Amino acid sequence: MKHPLRIGTRGSPLALWQAEEVKRLLHAAHPDLDDAAVQIVVITTTGDRIQDRALAAAGGKGLFTKEIEESLHDGSIDLAVHSMKDMPTTLPDGMEIPCLLQREDPRDAFISLVADSIDDLPQGAVVGTASLRRQSQLLFRRPDLKVITFRGNVQTRLAKLEAGEAAATFLANAGLTRLGMTDRITTLIEPEDMLPAVAQGAIGIEIRSNDDATRERLVPLHDARTEAAVVTERAMLAALDGSCRTPIAGLALDDPADPGGNSMWFRAEIVMPDGSRRHVTERRGAWADAAALGRDAGEELKALAGPEFLAAI
16 A cells, blocks of 8 residues: 555544544454554544534534545545444445444433433433434433533533432443443443434544555455445435434434344334424335335334424424
8 A cells, every 4th residue: 555544533532533444444343554654644624613502403413424525525634434323324425435344232321410310300400412313213202401512522411410410311232331331330321312413433444436456455344234224214304304402312223123133113203302292113124125014114204294294493
């Protein structure tokens, strides 16, 4: 190679863990790559710089990817590592995501120093979250609660909780697992109670579409079942034209009724930000039909919600 394989990433502890994991997997899959042949390049994104307001008010998901994709486009890096839940459904021209690592447990984690679960929170308790999805789901279940904005990385949000700024918060179990911080979890929330964000727990690797050499390097790292689940969920999101400004959730899993593992169970929902209304749909079908099942679910949610609902969001 003329230069090291350069991995672009955000600089948060979780993002760096993800980049290091990709580096480790590349070394394991390709013994010809010595340590100097793979480098990590830290890139500060607009989403990292904005800490004083919710991302929904600042422009949506692309805030965590714009600068990284610009570096990929101009050749400063060769691949970009992303949390797939942060990715817009449409990529820039000339970019693709050919590789998804095996997905971590996608459930949300409830974290509190005063309650064992959402239902145990005192009447009117303050809950901190940066996610409009979590806010809407929480208020649908507990309209008495007060939600405030918690921005920052995992460590920052936990510090705010310990400082008493809120009675509880939510974080992705996947991130806490990767950081070795599952001891901070009060309880994991089952999908039936709170659906996670689309593609939560999945790590994607983005490259230039014309970079065949890097694509070939990534083939051993790719997990096909994760791809099918993410395709399902993102197809639903695309049908709804979803972003950080839209409270949408979805999760595709193996159908427990099919021991052969060829079928999926997919559940998706859209919720008003104030939790006042919610629409839910489910699909069961073959993993081979992932995109069609997701798209169909999204179209049904759009029809159920109607223009008035979507306009309010």
